[in-house]
Amino acid sequence: MRTTAPTESKATPVIEVPAPALPQQQLILTIYGLYGRRAGGQLPISVLIQMLGDLGHDAPAVRSAVSRLKAKGVLASVKGGGLARYELSDASLKLISEGDERIFAPARANPGAPWVLAIFSVPESKRERRHQLRAELTRLGFGSMGAGVWIAPSGVRESAQQRLEARGLDKYVEFFTGDYSSESDMRAKVAQWWDLEALGSQISQFMDTFGGSLEEWTALVGEDPGAAFGASSPELRRSAFRYYVPMLTLWRRLPYRDPGLPLEYLPVGWQGPEARRIFFGVHRLIGPMAESYAMSLVEEAEAA
Structure with missing residues (x-):
């Protein structure tokens, strides 16, 4: 079921912000992957609390999630600078950097x-x-x-x-x-080797939650990302952040679980290409606005 939370500003046209049930740790990793590296690899805990607060999570839950990630060796505390900060461990930073190509430039193989x-x-x-x-x-x-x-x-x-x-x-x-030199039906073989039902269910979850997102955002800000960013208000950039971070968190599972199998080997009506079209369309439109809002929080914390 799709749950939504309306944006709060009366000055900005309202767009419904989906609120899929996502673990705080996954959202934190998404935030570090998107914005932590642009902030020198480090984010103040106060900024993480504010970002996750925008996504509906309270401060104690965020602190607890950060502590668990630190215990797992995913995050490391950073001393100095007057602010409590965390950064990705070297191993985690390497994995996230390597994952960018898989997430943002997924390739689909050709038959043969x-x-x-x-x-x-x-x-x-x-x-x-x-x-x-x-x-x-x-x-x-x-x-x-x-x-x-x-x-x-x-x-x-x-x-x-x-x-x-x-x-x-x-x-x-x-x-x-x-x-593969066999003359066997590759569609049948792929269905035998991969759990397409589980993968299809994940794609359906994404489509159920974000299937109308490209149409909604295009109606709101138009088709030109530059013009949309230039005309955006702080309230709209906050809405973009609240929308984009959960969307990417849900999306980034898919390019891993689907390694780019040829469409000819997948069931008729496979939704993967449509999910990809929607994600990258919204990514192109609101990604810059979401980043602007996120980095404004970092700048405000640094200046305080």
């Missing part, structure tokens, strides 16, 4: 393009690593062909190797790239 096989073997004494490998390969968009054999379009190989190396799992995996 090469595949990559990930074949792993884990000693029984370390079977927990086996579970971690399966989970990571699933998150990276690989399909399971059988015990220890996973497959994906070859374009995801480099990012997969980097992610597994960062997780300390690369020593258990060998990668091979090649063609």
